[in-house]
Amino acid sequence: MTRYIGQRLLSVIPTALGVAVIVFCLMYFSPYDPAENMGNMYHLNAEQIQNLRLEMGLDRPFLVQLGNWFAHLAVGDLGSSYVQRLPVLDMIGARLGTTLELALAGMLIAIIIGLVTGVMAALKENSIWDTGAMILALFGSAMPDFWLALMMIYLFALNLHWLPILGQGDLKHLIMPAIVVGLTEAGVIARTVRSSLLEVIHEDYIRTARAKGLRERTIIARHAMRNALIPTITIIGINLGAVLGGVVVVEIVFAREGIGRLVVDSVLTADMPVVQGVVLLGSLVFIFVNLFVDVLYAVMDPRIRISSGN
């Protein structure tokens, strides 16, 4: 097991380095000239802009600039915002909590709803419960999250006054955004749970479990679910990127000061270092979460451990 985790950890290194190179290239080959951008912002003349360009090292060869980028990364320096003049890392750090809170709460809701509806649909296959659950799942996975957010604000905040409209801080402010993120992700999970459970339920070992007189609940919970969960975890892992995207959009609608707000504002004000920093860190988080998911499989499914050991 330790060896497997070690192997997977090592395999992350080239991907992470590659991601850092791609982020640098996006910036390097972008038609944006950061010096000119700053020059326009602070009303500098052509000569001052040229000096700024030299000072920022933008005239250096590609490889030298790439080396500098890595040298700064190595000490955790992601540069400073053009607009706010603050270190990018600090700006991200200040907003991380808000975003994590929403991502985790949304994911939790998605998993709970997805598991419950998926299991229900599979156990009552072809019943009205099954059809209802799958129609819900279809709507969930097709739903534009920003529109669902607007509709919930209209219904629960503007009309019924049950919940606050915008902002952040306490649980009340988290409910609507988390439900939006959760509902839009629950559909995919529910469908995966249903189809993998249906596949497992017809296996021989389930019939054996029934034949030896185990209770139905034990059969489903201990024998069927354990195998049905493996594809489910895969889908949850694959969808983490979508969750991050959903969180960005939902944060904007609910006016939460998270990383989504930060990256959208930076794109709209051409604050490149911040965009670059968020993309880099976002991708690294994504890579490590996927690594965690891989390790989780190995814990759940001994076959994966053994085959990788050989």
Add this chain to the structure above:
Amino acid sequence: MTSTSTSQTINNSQASTRKPTSWRQIVLRQFLRNRGATIGAVLVLLVVLVAILAPMLAPYNPIEMHPKDRLRPPSAQYWMGTDHYGRDIFSRIVYGSRISLQVGILANLFSVILGMVIGLTAGYYGGAFDGIIMRFMDMIFAFPATLLAISIIGLIGKRSLTWVMIAIAIVWIPMYARLIRGSVLSARELPYIEAARLIGVRDARIMWRHILPNVVAPVLVVVTLCIGVAIRNTAALSFLGMGAQPPTPEWGLMLYETKQFMRMAPWVTIFPGMAILITVIGFNLIGDGLRTALDPRMKVD
């Protein structure tokens, strides 16, 4: 003599009744038997018809303002009401269908073509070439999709529908490349490919004529599912102010422009969102239907 000819005609007629059940027909029959898929096909057909017939269906010019009729509720005059500039929401939604379909199809076409070139060559030649290309694809895959699309738009510094389309397309190239490479790897070892190679058919021709047809079915399923996703993502990016620019009647942009009027005029946000939802559901249902319809054959293969 007569009896033989009769039996022959019987045989012939049997053969001719059996023959038309080609693979395509089986798939079509499977697809039509699926109620969800039929509903999806009807929904998509509806959207396509609306897009084609837009000039005939829309009672008003979608960007024409009627200052006296601002934020009017749905009525006989304005079927879905008007927005804050007095523009007819129904006409805007009708014209918006053209934009959404175009974006959904073009974005996928772009990534399918590039993904196909990459996946075919990597899968067919294998070896170090394959290794390097696919590692690179893995790296692009390591970015969360929406975040990558947002940053491509941000770093290019151009906010328009075209760039949204390109950004979405770039993000999906690795997915198509992987999918196609996988199918190529399994097709490459088939006896008839080896036979083609032995009689000296050129690589490009083998890839195009003999390997590509094996790849079409799985790609088709993913494309249909992804057209819906592309339409929704474009709307999302326009909603964030990074895509279509006013006064384009793009569905996401319509929501972005009118969300502050939602309290007094809910129709300004209800209808554009429903248009997105219906279109995406339509494509998702077709995609699911195609997947189930194509599945038996894939298993036989």
